[in-house]
Amino acid sequence: MQSAAPGQQAHHHFDDAERAAVYRNILARRDVRGQFLPDPVADDMLARILTAAHFAPSVGFMQPWSFVLVRDQAVKRRVHDAFTLANTEAAQMFEGKQREVYSGLRLQGILEAPINLCVTCDRDRAGPVVIGRTHIKAMDLYSSVCAVQNLWLAARAEGLGVGWVSIFRQSAIREILSLPERIMPVAYLCIGHVSHFLDQPELQSAGWRQRLPLEDLVHFDHWGGENEDAAALRQALQAAQQDASRGIPPR
Known part of the structure; x- marks a missing residue:
C-alpha cells in the first residue's frame, strides 16, 4: 500500500458495503x-x-x-x-x-x-x-x-x-x-x-x-462536563441511535 502524500489523508476505512456489514452484525x-x-x-x-x-x-x-x-x-x-x-x-x-x-x-x-x-x-x-x-x-x-x-x-x-x-x-x-x-x-x-x-x-x-439514551451517557472533558461541541454531537448520537434501533447501520 502506498503512503499518503504530504497533506493527504490516508484511507484505511472499509468500503461502504463492508462497513455496513460490520455495523449490521453488531446491531443484529x-x-x-x-x-x-x-x-x-x-x-x-x-x-x-x-x-x-x-x-x-x-x-x-x-x-x-x-x-x-x-x-x-x-x-x-x-x-x-x-x-x-x-x-x-x-x-x-x-x-x-x-x-x-x-x-x-x-x-x-x-x-x-x-x-x-x-x-x-x-x-x-x-x-x-x-x-x-x-x-x-x-x-x-x-x-x-x-x-x-x-x-x-x-x-x-x-x-x-x-x-x-x-x-x-x-x-x-x-x-x-x-x-x-x-x-x-x-x-x-x-x-x-x-x-x-x-x-x-x-x-x-x-x-x-429499555436501552438507555446514548446522548445521556456521554460527558465532555470530565464527568458531567459540557462544551461548545456537545449539542451537535448529542444530535448526531440521537440520529444514530434511532437508526440503530431500527437495525439500520450508521450512515
Whole structure:
C-alpha cells in the first residue's frame, strides 16, 4: 500500500458495503436462550469463531484465554443443575412484579445448544509483571472478555447463536470443569444454530429494561462536563441511535 502524500489523508476505512456489514452484525447480535436447534456445528465453522476469539486484543499481548469445549450431555446436565440452583436463589433477590417477570424469563440454553464453551482466564500466563497490568490487575480479565465479544460477533456472522450464562457459582463451574486454581472462568457460552434471531434483546421485549439514551451517557472533558461541541454531537448520537434501533447501520 502506498503512503499518503504530504497533506493527504490516508484511507484505511472499509468500503461502504463492508462497513455496513460490520455495523449490521453488531446491531443484529443477540443473547440467545430458547432458539437453539440440535444441528451440529461444523468443525471448520467452530475453528473460525475460536480463531476470531484468539485474535482479540489483550493487554501486554498476554492472551490469557483458554477454551473448554463441552459437548458431553452428562457434563451439560451438571452445569444445568448448577444453574437451576443459582437461578432459584436469584429469583428470591427480586421482589413483587420483578420476581414474577424474572421467573418467566428463559435465561439459558445449556442442554439444547450443541456446544457449550467456557472461556477462561489464566491469571499467571504472562508472569507476575505484565505491560499494561502493572497498576490495574484486572486487565487480564478484561482482555478475556474481548475474546468473548470477538467470538460472539464472528458467530453471528456465521449465523450461529450465542448465549452467555452467568447464573451459577463460579466454584461450581470450576469443580465441574476441573479448572486449576489459577484459572478463572470468565464466560460460559451456549453456541449453536438457531431457528431465528429476535428483533430486540429479550429483556427489552419483556419490559425488564429499555436501552438507555446514548446522548445521556456521554460527558465532555470530565464527568458531567459540557462544551461548545456537545449539542451537535448529542444530535448526531440521537440520529444514530434511532437508526440503530431500527437495525439500520450508521450512515
